[in-house]
Amino acid sequence: MVPGLSSLFSRELGFRRDLHRADVVGMGCNAGLNGMSPLVQWARNHPGRSALLVCCEVNSAIYLVDETARTGIVNSLFGDGAAAAVITGHRGDGTVLAGPRVVDFESFCIPEQWAAMRFDWEAGPGKWSFFLDRDIPYVIGFNIREPVETLLKRNGLDLSSVAHWVLHTGGGVVIDSVKLSLGLDEHDVRHTRSVLRDYGNISSGSFLVSLQRLLAEGRTSAGDLGVMVTMGPGAQIETALLEFG
Template sequence: MTPPSVGSRLVGIGTAVPDTTYTQRELLGLLAVTDSRIRSVFLNSAIEQRGLTLPEPAADGFPIVESQGQLLRKHTEKGLELGRGAIEGCLKDAGAQLSDVRYLCCVTSTGFLTPGFSALLIKSLGIDVTCSRLDVVGMGCNAGLNALNAVDGWARAHPGELALLVCVEVCSAAYVFDGTMRTSVVNSLFGDGAAAVAVTTAGVGEGVPCAPTLLRFSSRIIPEASEAMRYDWDDRQGKFSFWLDPQIPYVVGAHAAGALERLLHGTGLLPSDIAHWIVHSGGKKVVDSVRVNLGLTRHDVRHTTGVLRDHGNLSSGSFLFSYQRLAAEGRVRRGDVGVLMTMGPGSTIEMALTRW
């Protein structure tokens, strides 16, 4: 397969997580969880620790109940902090400066802001006020690849200019603590974090010996599972609450092969030609279901499971954390082909094909 004549490439990556990290057992204590079923969900999640922004317990030892307003302020303040950290790390990795940024796309699903993170980060970091921008809000865990598709299109239309994709997810700003299994599944899984990737058609500079080119994207929506992942208003709690259907791992897995077939159609490539897999760290059951249905090995998803173990599900930015680990590993060879894969509400599977 011949790469596009003017393809955009991923030339820098940066991530950021909170300073406050909790093991699953520490969280069970902090949340005063005694229900054996809920404890089992936490302790069998394949997650060891997560970065979260949580209030200290009240005097009675129980968690403080944050209002929707408090959660939104946390989303804004912590999101800006994490977003800045990810951008600064990304630009350093790319050998670029803030003055080089000509397009900023921000993704989030853990809060609603107007103006959005793109405007707030431009102001906070002092990025040029003529920088073009886009905010992708509310798409969920799959949104990183939806947005990367848009960023890739902008980079191709503006040869040589630098674009940034930034995924900012303060998942602890979307937590509800009510002791139910519904909220406990969510509370056992997600972590706070931000990830940024630099995209350009320009030549790769020193320090970036092997940057992947984005070749094509594909999407597959599963309409019959549109209600399986929802972030909607809970009248009882007076705040937004996330819902995950227990069957969603198997639904996603069952449609993974069809999504891959669509991605590879017309390329002459076979699934066996894929050297690197960057899969969203959606949860142990989701990753296992995708792995089985695509015939992947545990080694193929080592970075996916490693990110899940160390950070939990970081929503839209999870796949970029895995990509950063692959880049740091130093095993990629020029000419290798890779697949980026995210899954989320819709229900949706997104994929991108890359070549180093």
């Protein structure tokens, strides 16, 4: 889209004219955490000011109607959705902010898998169709520990320190693969499963909906640590460390 959604939001919602805009496109299911990272840095550099992260996905635009397994998988897995989060930098005056604190980020790229999740042009229907390599869930599972452990080690932590997990709803096999690799139980992925069941894979916004469900439970305690994980085209894995207040 040109202009991007941020420009349309500004027009429709009457944002300030000194608005900073950054539209993150082409990163698929990774885009939420990819967009959150620079927003968190901006908020840290501008105490007391607010940033808005909006993840908007219209995945039904890529649906095709044919008899291929590829189409069946894509049409049954992906759904439409939007999610948003407000990020505020601490003013340093003792004010307690609502919501968890974003502590740190870690990324991990698997460039040899660049074609595992991609768009292909279909001349017949005149549309782009999405391709998912059947082995990509296992590739993600095999590689997921490295960025997670790097993130935790840098902050003096290990896997046992994490009380809450917020995973991208990549699909049932992806969830199982990540769960096995990280040694998680079904309780750890309950919100990831429920979002997938209720809405499908809504791409970049999936992890925010899972986080919303975790917060709505009211079972997080002050000082609890959480890890958010997304994965998407590139192939790329994104992680973030949270501290709950």
